[in-house]
Amino acid sequence: MMLKCQPTASHFIDGQYVEDTDGKLIECIYPATGEIIAKLHSATPKIIEMALSSAKLAQKSWAKLSGTERGRVLRKASDLIRERNHELSILETYDTGKPLQETLYVDATSGADALEYFGGLSGSITGEHIPLGEDWAYTKRIPIGVCLGIGAWNYPTQIACWKGAPALACGNSMIFKPSEMTPLCALKVAEILIEAGAPKGIYNVIQGYGDVGASLVSDRRVNKVSLTGSAETGKKVYASAAASMKHVTMELGGKSPLIIFDDADIENAVGGAMLANMYSTGQVCSNGTRVFVQSGIKKAFLKRFAERAAKIKIGDPMNEETQFGPMVSEKQRDIVMKYIAKGKAEGATLICGGNIIEGDGWFIEPTVFSDVTDNMTIAKEEIFGPVMSVFEFDNENEVIARANNTNLGLAGGVFTNDIKRAHRVVDELEAGTCFINSYNDAPVEAPFGGVKDSGVGRENSKAAIEHYSQLKTVYVRMGNVDSPY
Numbered sequence: 001m002m003l004k005c006q007p008t009a010s011h012f013i014d015g016q017y018v019e020d021t022d023g024k025l026i027e028c029i030y031p032a033t034g035e036i037i038a039k040l041h042s043a044t045p046k047i048i049e050m051a052l053s054s055a056k057l058a059q060k061s062w063a064k065l066s067g068t069e070r071g072r073v074l075r076k077a078s079d080l081i082r083e084r085n086h087e088l089s090i091l092e093t094y095d096t097g098k099p100l101q102e103t104l105y106v107d108a109t110s111g112a113d114a115l116e117y118f119g120g121l122s123g124s125i126t127g128e129h130i131p132l133g134e135d136w137a138y139t140k141r142i143p144i145g146v147c148l149g150i151g152a153w154n155y156p157t158q159i160a161c162w163k164g165a166p167a168l169a170c171g172n173s174m175i176f177k178p179s180e181m182t183p184l185c186a187l188k189v190a191e192i193l194i195e196a197g198a199p200k201g202i203y204n205v206i207q208g209y210g211d212v213g214a215s216l217v218s219d220r221r222v223n224k225v226s227l228t229g230s231a232e233t234g235k236k237v238y239a240s241a242a243a244s245m246k247h248v249t250m251e252l253g254g255k256s257p258l259i260i261f262d263d264a265d266i267e268n269a270v271g272g273a274m275l276a277n278m279y280s281t282g283q284v285c286s287n288g289t290r291v292f293v294q295s296g297i298k299k300a301f302l303k304r305f306a307e308r309a310a311k312i313k314i315g316d317p318m319n320e321e322t323q324f325g326p327m328v329s330e331k332q333r334d335i336v337m338k339y340i341a342k343g344k345a346e347g348a349t350l351i352c353g354g355n356i357i358e359g360d361g362w363f364i365e366p367t368v369f370s371d372v373t374d375n376m377t378i379a380k381e382e383i384f385g386p387v388m389s390v391f392e393f394d395n396e397n398e399v400i401a402r403a404n405n406t407n408l409g410l411a412g413g414v415f416t417n418d419i420k421r422a423h424r425v426v427d428e429l430e431a432g433t434c435f436i437n438s439y440n441d442a443p444v445e446a447p448f449g450g451v452k453d454s455g456v457g458r459e460n461s462k463a464a465i466e467h468y469s470q471l472k473t474v475y476v477r478m479g480n481v482d483s484p485y
Helices: 045-064 067-083 085-096 100-124 156-169 185-195 210-218 231-242 266-277 295-309 330-345 396-403 419-428 463-467
Strands: 011-013 016-018 025-030 035-041 129-132 135-143 146-150 173-177 203-205 224-228 247-251 257-260 290-294 349-352 367-370 387-393 411-415 433-436 469-476
Touching: 011 045, 011 185, 045 135, 045 146, 045 173, 045 203, 045 210, 067 085, 067 100, 067 156, 067 185, 085 100, 085 156, 085 185, 100 156, 146 156, 146 210, 156 173, 156 185, 156 203, 156 224, 156 463, 173 185, 173 210, 185 203, 210 231, 224 231, 231 247, 257 266, 257 396, 266 290, 266 295, 266 387, 266 411, 290 295, 290 396, 295 349, 295 367, 295 387, 330 387, 387 396, 396 419, 411 419, 419 433, 463 469
Parallel strands: 146 173, 146 224, 173 203, 224 247, 257 290, 257 411, 290 387, 367 387, 411 433
Antiparallel strands: 011 016, 011 203, 025 035, 129 135, 135 469, 349 367
16 A cells, blocks of 8 residues: 555665665554555664764754754744645554544644744754853853654654754754654654755654664764653663763653542533543543542533543544544554453443454544542553543542652643642642643643653753753853962
8 A cells, every 4th residue: 555645765864765675574554454554674783874874974064053044944844744734644644543633733733833943942042141250151052962762653743843853953963763653754754854954864764673772772872862652661761871871851651640620610621531531542641541530520520421432433544523543553452451351350330431343453442440449450550542540539638649649740630610729739749741621732832741750851842952952161261370380
């Protein structure tokens, strides 16, 4: 099957597509049908060397350009992505299985937002002047060097841009390794950047399994590693990067709490919980999968959620009416089904869903458990699928303690009409990204990231500039050196 806009080879290095069929086979499978839509090859040592050498060479000249000049390229790339949003969204849907209703409005457009934002910010990356009597010092933000981006499979275009845009704005080069499950979209980002005027080698994309990522992380020419993935993977990559003192950004998993008080608007709370659990078939790292509902409205909340869940349009992701697509892979579907079985076995009450949808593709029903207790498996482990766990609580202090009873801390949310309580509660949540009367908003202007085992550093916003650049300090003496020797 050949798709419009489909990349023409496995890798994009030094401004062109490159193939090496000696690499291990990667089959790109359309999750809605199980059909193989592309065959790629994991990077061989030769491919890895080409990517590293190209990125190392390109970075020096790119860094010598002014921030405004670099920003012009990023903004042009943003315009090109917006012009081609429809075809890029189709590719993203085939790559991930996410409904076109989502990809048309969230994926490539979010990547374009990042390129536009950091393109505009690039010219304002400056240091400061520090007066010291007749002497003075100044600082400047300088590039880190070659950055490695390792992507997750759920938002391939977005993550490729979220990492690439600030890296390039700061004068770095980037090698990006997509997930082997969704390998196509990042190649188009690289292609568009070259078309927009980026130098050859400044943004290379190579495919591979974990061994390719490990090889890149341990290479001395890589100066920065940015990973989006699970906490387990993040710890391994972080440890490897630390061995050679590399800069790191880790955007990892979560088991995030969504707290709904009895004064909340039920429709809004249900809508927020829907977005926090069913959007992208539940395959979002920041999802609020532990939904704490105050006892006074629990029954009404569950009734209304089940009513709205029953109306979710499940089916062909290429139909713009479809709201809910398949899991990304058969393996991921099986993992989720095992968690559903554990939920039933450990005594949670199944409110709706819980079954595989028979037919082509890897579809699961939207699933909700109630009467979940804090020690159940589904309450403690990240599932990464359309499975919502509902907990009952009585008071504010109790729910805050329970919400924070996890090693993860990516996100958290609260629904209440008491604005004082809203701020009071989010102040107590041990999470890096919080929402009040909303959930899973991620504008490029706002920092995104977690605390505890959910990672270090931040994606997006001005904060990302600090993670893709480093400070150089210069002391200037205006008089004679006063030396005792």
